[in-house]
Amino acid sequence: MTWLPESLRHLRRDVFFLVLLGVAIVFAVAMPSRVASWPALVDWPTIAALTGLLILTKAVEQSGALAHAGQWLIDHTATRRLAALGLVAATALLSMLLTNDVSLFVMVPLTLSMCRIARMPATRLVVFEALAVNAGSMLTPIGNPQNLFLWQQWGVSFGGFVWAMLPVVAIALALLLALTACAFPSTPLQVHEKAEGGLDKRLLVIAAVLYVPFLFLADAHHVAWGLAGVVLVFAFVRRTILAAIDWGLLLTFVLMFIDLRMLAGLDIVRGWLGALDLHQPLHLFATGALASQVVSNVPAAILLAEYSHDWRTLAWGVNVGGFGFILGSLANLIALRLLGEKKAWGTFHLWSVPFFLVMGFVTWLLL
Template sequence: MTWLPESLRNLRRDVFFLVLLGVAILFAVAMPARIASWPSLVDWPTIAALAGLLILTKAVEQSGALAHAGRWLIDHTPTRRLAALGLVGATALLSMLLTNDVSLFVMVPLTLSMCRIARIPAMRLVIFEALAVNAGSMLTPIGNPQNLFLWQQWGIGFGGFVWQMLPVVAIAMALLLALTAVAFPGTPLEVHEHVDSGLDRAMLIVGAVLYIPFLFLADAHHAAWGLLGLFVAFALFRRKVLAAIDWGLLLTFVLMFIDLRMLAGLGIIRQWLGALDLHQPLHLFATGALASQVVSNVPAAILLAEYSHDWRTLAWAVNVGGFGFILGSLANLIALRLLGEKRAWGAFHAWSVPFFVVMAAIGALLL
């Protein structure tokens, strides 16, 4: 098994993946005749787009550019409040372009390092960065997996998607930045040590040059061709980028499509969801936001997409559903896992649940 990429070997300890695998096995035993149709249940354009983004973001991460920028930020901010606003804002901005989970993998280790250098409370700042990626990633179709799925599923233009998401994102970001300003003091920031950060300019340039063409191809529903181009380019230029990709995440999404679309086809599920009258925007919004609290927002998006074509309301619902309980978004789990403090779970909910309640109320009013 040592020849497998590390991300695939780690699946043996990934509870979420094992649950999905167990559900797939149950469906295979209960409905063996349906196994042949499983590949058709997977939204392959979404998988191709996600794989391409993972390659590009891994290249940017390994170039050292983001770590370089973060260290510059710490060196040029005079107070803890401004440092927190800068890191939270940068995390939200990155999540719009590099997806929410990748932004956390870059920003949280950087933040922990910077907090040790500048003596900023790390736990609260990482919690706010988790809120930031959920808020920022709402804006673009490449910001998070649920948006990527909805974008590919309904063929929405990139600009049109951003325009429809802008009102709820603007409110979420304004609320988050105001909360950050209140939560962190304006005391002077003292940097006690300096850390040099290397920068692989060649990798950064290649990643930046390939990023825009890939987005255009994905927007034109040719993500598979874009993925092929990226794979060839990095196989020739920096093979280590391909080796570092989280292939296990892609396999998890394949299983998610199979399980949830099989589940959506069951008579009892159709009857239950049909009784919720999901053609009503407020009903769809409430169902999506609350379902996200239980099964996470990506599965909620995939499941409810089988019952409604109102993509904007569904997008608002599952994105707002990323706040609240930790299961609302996988990004929440990633942030606290990287932080590594058990007491952070209670602190996270103390900030995130009220934020969810307020955003859910605002979203319902906007609808």
């Protein structure tokens, strides 16, 4: 087993992965005829996009650029509160333009580098960045996968989509920034060490040059070609990067797609949804938000779109559903996997569940 990447060896102690694996085994035993169709349940473009982003961000990390950027932030930030507010706001802004997943792949490694230099506790900061991408990404149709699906499904204009989402996003961001200011002390930042190692400019330039065309190909639905190009380049330039990415995260995502879509396709689930009178906006919003807690907001959006044409209410529901439990949004899982702290799950739910309840109540009032 020593030949396996470290991230795959750690899966034996990953409770979340083991639960997903157990659910898959139950489905395989209960419905063996469906096993052959499992590959079709996986959103392979999403897996390919995640793989490419993991490779590129690992290259940026190994170039030393993130450590140097973290050092710069510490040198130009007076207090922990200001540092937290800046990182949370930047994460939310990036998620509006570069999608929630990409924002986390950029900001979480940067945050970890900064926290190592200043010896700041990283867990709470990364949790707030997860909340930030869920809040910020709901504004635009390209901010997250569920918005992209709903935007394409109903052909809404870009500006019309943003205008419809603006009230909820404004409230979520105002609440999050206020919570951030309360959660982080105004104590001065203290530098305990300088960024170690030099800057590998060649590796950084290669990653930067590949980044834009990879995102362009992913947006043009040619992500497989983009991934092939990224893998080919790093196979020649620095093949150790390919082995160093989190392969366990990718395998976990594959199992999530299989388990959640098998669950969403059960007759009992569809029958239950059909009896909820989803033509009522409040019913649709509540169902979208609560269903996201169980099957994640992307499958919830795809499933509920078959029962209602009220795209705005559905978008509000599944986006608010990204808060709460970790399954609410795949971005939550990405953030905690990048953090790599086992005790982070408790901290995440300590902040995310109350935030979900407050946002759910406020959005309910808006409806």
